Amino acid sequence: MRTAWVVCVLLVGGCKQAAEQDAKQTAVAITGGDVERGKAALQHYGCGGCHVIPGVPGSTGQVGPSLEGIALRTYLAGRLPNAPENMMRWVQHPQAVEPGNAMPELGVKDADARDIAAYLYTLR
Template sequence: MTARTVLLLLPLLIASGCSSDEAEPPPGDPEVGQAAIREYGCGSCHVIPGIGGADGRTGPSLERIARRVYLAGVLPNTPDDMVRWIREPEAVDPRTAMPNMGVGESDARNITAYLYTLK
């Protein structure tokens, strides 16, 4: 592959949100996160694979959320930003319909760990 080809393809690779499945998993316990998702009632607004009854249609489906480039259309999809969004959505986007559910730091990390299994 020539340098010119790489330069031409680079914007496409960046725009496609390429991610590595070999990246370090976010800190947190996915199983505990799954239980926290049920406890906070996230499935009343979102479709969430692996969570029974999580078939809400108010918010977006969280299917394959780990592969998305952005969260809420504005935050880079990183574990820290996902925790921030889960804990204080209105601080990121004052016009969001997502309520502040009072999710603590530990629960947000565990929820993030679970959501990052959704590839």
């Protein structure tokens, strides 16, 4: 009985790990960015001051929407179809996309936007 339970827990744990690995590979493939560098960039630019971002320490901001599950959202900011190019565009130029919204232009560099997009597409 106990053995069956242990096997079950190991299997579920293995599946979760495999799913996370899969999400990471997909995110890298569609963005060409680096997930770990993206995580560091999210901290560097202080995105967590306004957003809850799973896995990024200190990201508890409530100004903008939580970015949990952002990979699965249909539209970004309710406006841009959720695709890698649009994610990078939004992260770099939210004021050009939607003038007057509360997310500021943070001077995010091209390479950083790519890495940030890679991280965000692991959030599903």
